[in-house]
Amino acid sequence: MKAYPRTTLGVALLYTAGGLAWLAAMGIAALWFRTILLSPHVNQAAGYAIAPLYYFLVTFHGQAAMMMIVEDISLSIFAFSLYKSNMSAQHFKLLTLSFFLINLPMIVTFAGGPTTGWYMYPPLSLQLGSWLYFGSFPAAIASKLVGLAYFMMFLNAIGTILASITLFVDGYKTRPREGKIPVFAAYGMAFGGALIFITEFALAAGELWYVLYFWASVPVNPLTWVVLFWFWGHPVVYYAPFAVFGGLYYYIPKFAGRALYSEKWARYNIVLLFTFSMLAWVHHLQTWPLPTVLRAFITPTTLILAAGSGLTVLNLGLTIATGKGYQWKNPIGLSALIALIGFILAGLQALILPINPLNVIVHNTYYVVGHFHLMIWTIIVVGYVSILLDMLASKMNGASLSSLGAGMVSGGVIMWTIGALLLGYTMSIAGYEGLIRRWVAYPVKFLSYMDWMTMFAMIMGASFVMYGLPVLLTLLGVKTSAFWETSGITGVSSTGGGPGVMASGTENRSVDHVNKPN
């Protein structure tokens, strides 16, 4: 992996590295605040003492995820989808600059100690007291520093816009001269490209508005800001999973031993998912004082979006069901399959959310937290693992996973998913029972829920190390011989019938290094 890549694969690996680095940091934050939550803090003095740290960790956890990890891995998948489709990135300087714009500026933001929550609603986020460190300076200096923190977030958004436009333009320029863009790259173009650069502007605008508040005393209207924010805040949750959909459309047919059941519908679905992901944004605000008609509008738009997601499930499910026996023993095939199943199970939790009479029961509770985390842990993380393994195989010039590597990845992913399902559903049950999110202190009746959540989170932490180790060491080029082999087959092989095709080490995009089914 190079810090200034000059190949499409190198771009994909660089963004992967950024995403994984922040993923590790935010995971540690999560385990840290999980330990804090082992106490219900019925004693207010103790609760107020630990609350600043807790809310900083929660904010860091969310912002690292939503503003960097999601973008990094979506762009990484996008770049890799170009690589797999005989298309390529071209503006490597710009893509490298964008990468550092996405991943570095917010270090300054975090150094300021934000406790705003990742969606940083005003006016809470305009209070200097919401910043543990920057807010401790005299007001005149503090306001400049907090403005700087938001400016750094603005730069992060600009980096994301720049990267997505650049890759989109490069992809368009290098599209096949004949025939259509392959489905994998088409999903990359739509969701790692266009969806990002259209909606990310809303975040950039919201952040710039905050900067101007602190640096130029421009007033902020809370309701307008929140509606603007969610025009990014909702679509952002689709950047990664819909890009992963493209990967699943590519890998699942290969491991099912047949062509995709309906490529036509996979393509139609791009239009549906793209459009309705932006029309559903206000469904986060159903308990807010917004016009009734607007809140009614998002019920059908969200459900139509869900139908589009269901269409993906049907298409891929039929591909598997009518295939020649799915190769689930291959770690890539297994991860793709688990991602699909996990997406169904996490999607079930969401069905009640756009329904107005039911949303009120669970809005702002752990029910929602359980739902979106389960989505992240399955379709995003496990789905991404399937794509990443192929990416790493390409990096390793078409090598296949050794039995140790395959065992660690498969075992880790299975253990991870078990922990995720237990944790996601426990969270949702607790939320349905009335556990509100972002409570550092909570009624004692939820203590046993918290204990179990922490237990399940530890299972996930351990399994992350298990499947993350081969990935990380391969990225760093350390001890790769333990996890990869370039000839012969031992244990579970990625190549099926023989050794992987040896690529030239540069841009050999025309072969499927590791995915040939038996």
Add this chain to the structure above:
Amino acid sequence: MSEHRDWEKIWFVVMLVIVAAFVGYSFLGVVSGSTATYRFGLPLQSGVPKPLPNGTVIIYMEGVQWAWVPQNATQIIYLPNGTELQIPVSSNVITYINGFPYIKVYPNQPVEMVLYSNNVVHAFYIRLPHGPQNVNIVPGINSYSFFFAPSAPGNYTFHCAEYCGIGHSYMYGYLWVM
């Protein structure tokens, strides 16, 4: 190829039916008044019964960082000729124990909360045996929550459900059904 077409049509019809059913259910909830967020809450008192039922206690509740401050309470009484009276009842209804506010009501009494914030966004959340109330409060905009007190005496906790700063989880009070 024909196998594709069939499944796609089936999917389209099934999804259409499911979407229509869910949207219909949601719509019926709105028009029948069973949907708390539409019927009994949110902006401009949308759906709050007009006129308010006889005996409704109206609580004017401010959200601050980090406490609920019930500032005033009145009770709606209708004279035989239909004239509406708003009787001040703050001293009977609002009390504090250990620093937390208690709103005293009788079983099944209609309650209207007029909710506002002097600083940041809060949300009024209370789980009652017959359903929850969950209403966001944006500074500068009044929100409303209308419900009937539970029939069983006891204390029912109301919380802040929207993160409002480090004291968020200690922002609660009680509906005391006498």
